[in-house]
Amino acid sequence: MTKIVKETIHANGIDIGIYTTDFENEFISLTDIAKYKSDDPTAVIQNWMRGRDVIEFLGLWEQLHNPDFKPIEFEGFKNNAGANAFTMSPKKWIESTNAIGIISKSGRYGGTFAHSDIAFEFASWVSPEFKLYIIKDYKRLKTEENSKLSLGWNLNREISKLNYRVHTNAIKENLIPPVLTSQQISYTYASEADLLNTVLFGKTAKEWRDSNPNEKGNIRDVATIYQLLVLANMESYNAILIKQGKSQAERMQLLHELAVQQMTTLSSLELSNLPEIEKK
Numbered sequence: 001m002t003k004i005v006k007e008t009i010h011a012n013g014i015d016i017g018i019y020t021t022d023f024e025n026e027f028i029s030l031t032d033i034a035k036y037k038s039d040d041p042t043a044v045i046q047n048w049m050r051g052r053d054v055i056e057f058l059g060l061w062e063q064l065h066n067p068d069f070k071p072i073e074f075e076g077f078k079n080n081a082g083a084n085a086f087t088m089s090p091k092k093w094i095e096s097t098n099a100i101g102i103i104s105k106s107g108r109y110g111g112t113f114a115h116s117d118i119a120f121e122f123a124s125w126v127s128p129e130f131k132l133y134i135i136k137d138y139k140r141l142k143t144e145e146n147s148k149l150s151l152g153w154n155l156n157r158e159i160s161k162l163n164y165r166v167h168t169n170a171i172k173e174n175l176i177p178p179v180l181t182s183q184q185i186s187y188t189y190a191s192e193a194d195l196l197n198t199v200l201f202g203k204t205a206k207e208w209r210d211s212n213p214n215e216k217g218n219i220r221d222v223a224t225i226y227q228l229l230v231l232a233n234m235e236s237y238n239a240i241l242i243k244q245g246k247s248q249a250e251r252m253q254l255l256h257e258l259a260v261q262q263m264t265t266l267s268s269l270e271l272s273n274l275p276e277i278e279k280k
Helices: 030-034 041-048 052-065 071-080 090-097 116-126 128-147 151-174 182-201 205-211 225-243 248-267
Strands: 005-011 014-020 026-029 102-105 111-115
Touching: 005 128, 014 030, 014 111, 014 128, 026 030, 026 116, 030 041, 030 111, 030 116, 041 111, 041 116, 052 071, 052 090, 052 116, 071 090, 090 102, 111 116, 116 128, 182 205, 182 225, 182 248, 225 248
Parallel strands: none
Antiparallel strands: 005 014, 014 026, 026 111, 102 111
């Protein structure tokens, strides 16, 4: 299951939701931005999407980032955009063109979200002044994120992300038959992630969230450098065990032995034990 990391931008008195699933691409709430202009944000977004320049911009973004984008449907929208009878909504755009730059989420905390490239373009249309407030707090958010990450922490976080790809690919190839539903596939991924969390941290991601309701991020975001390094090795080792056909119970025991061995070794390493540099 893909972990969603949520944050909030504070722009001139308005809270704007932002989230990411890969720490690289961030999606910002168009619904929240539109509230600066009107109490009916849905109408504001749909009005913005009627413009020919906007449709052309959205289509170009998709062509640059989305190999599954449908160009024929896009051309039809582009030819009609700007006409009095032309209407467009996020849902219509997404379903017709298979777009990924704009996302429509339902539920209490739903709304329309867009990739930051698109969201900033929308903010310019709503109000150039308001866009500056958004950018200012967005930069603050990124600065805070960068300041809390030491070089070593960030390096090992990247290692973990790379190993996660190897890990999930092994699960997909060896644990997920084609007949499974998407819900079952998601459950399998979540189970494997929580297996590693339980071995290394003693609790699942949900258990950690329940016991730390005021913490931002997830259990791995508060891990030590040593834990992240061991986690990276565990993910690679688990991928090998999966390909060998080991059961989850067998893998959990082997991973526990690896984690204990490596954490014991790493914990014994202290800077005070290093030899002093000879002074000249």
